């Protein structure tokens with residue numbers, strides 16, 4: 490029988506991010522469905538007590554931790570040491586972890602050190618898949634094909650894609666953490682963490698945990714009814730909406746490409762905002778598309794957006810053809826202006 494370890498790192502405030510709580514849901518479901526006798530929680534960070542207390546009620550048999558200033562930031566050598574020590578101490582055969590950028594860089598290497606194997610971007614775990622054994626699922630080819638994977642090798646590291654599970658909710662308590670003595674040497678510390686660099690646009694607009702994805706299309710920069718483009722007004726409307734709604738900003742390819750063509754563009758957009766076949770496929774409960782035509786290479790990136798609405802002047806745009814739940818045939822400038830007024834009045 491597999492021994493399950495839930496392995497997470499803390500965020501700056503010492504707590505677990507939503508992606509870790511989602512991975513914990515997956516680990517707990519796996520434990521109860523597979524009949525594993527116990528779940529071990531492993532935590533890495535500057536201090537791990539607050540994070541352990543946050544999930545104290547999850548029913549874990551043990552809480553293992555590696556803590557200290559050296560483990561407060563992402564660094565391959567120290568993170569790998571910490572993860573390796575926790576995996577060994579827990580004797581885990583299955584390691585469930587959030588698919589954070591920090592773990593993505595490190596855990597496949599830890600799997601290699603331990604003679605195991607890692608799978609990333611997982612969206613589902615099935616404890617009784619083919620032949621009654623554990624299978625895991627992930628998407629390939631821009632979310633068009635789903636693969637179901639089974640492996641004999643252990644330890645098996647499973648990195649869960651953020652947004653694919655419900656976050657664990659449980660009472661805060663007081664956990665007893667067994668701190669492991671992990672001492673990085675000069676060789677592990679030679680890489681120094683200097684700080685975070687902001688996106689070149691200077692505005693943080695991508696918010697993976699937002700309830701709403703707001704997509705801006707090229708229409709925002711096109712000539713409007715008066716024969717003129719209104720790019721500055723578009724910027725103000727969009728930024729004001731993002732500030733009050735805390736939505737995440739997506740874009741069509743046409744709009745982000747305009748920058749490279751020397752045209753007037755929304756200054757805070759980069760290619761990282763692009764949604765679609767050659768962009769990203771984010772996960773949000775709701776999406777609102779504005780001034781975007783809804784063509785297939787764009788709409789394919791909406792695969793995991795549950796409730797979809799669009800605003801377009803064209804009643805025959807792509808959204809009208811089964812790609813949105815609701816299409817407002819209207820001027821997005823007028824609609825967003827009114828929406829911002831209503832939000833400001835709240």
Ligand SMILES: Cc1cc2nc3c(=O)[nH]c(=O)nc-3n(C[C@H](O)[C@H](O)[C@H](O)COP(=O)(O)OP(=O)(O)OC[C@H]3O[C@@H](n4cnc5c(N)ncnc54)[C@H](O)[C@@H]3O)c2cc1C
Pocket residue numbers: 705706707708709711713740741742743744763764765766767768769779780781782783784785786787790800801802803806819820821822
């Ligand atoms: C191989 C390949 C890969 C691609 N990958 C991607 C991808 O990853 N992502 C992506 O987005 N595209 C991708 N594309 C391009 C895609 O096919 C479209 O060209 C692109 O999405 C169009 O962007 P758009 O809808 O913003 O612009 P447009 O097609 O120019 O549409 C602008 C829309 O704005 C509307 N509009 C204008 N003014 C207003 C107003 N005031 N109020 C309301 N509506 C208004 C217009 O009616 C129009 O529908 C790809 C294409 C190919 C061939």
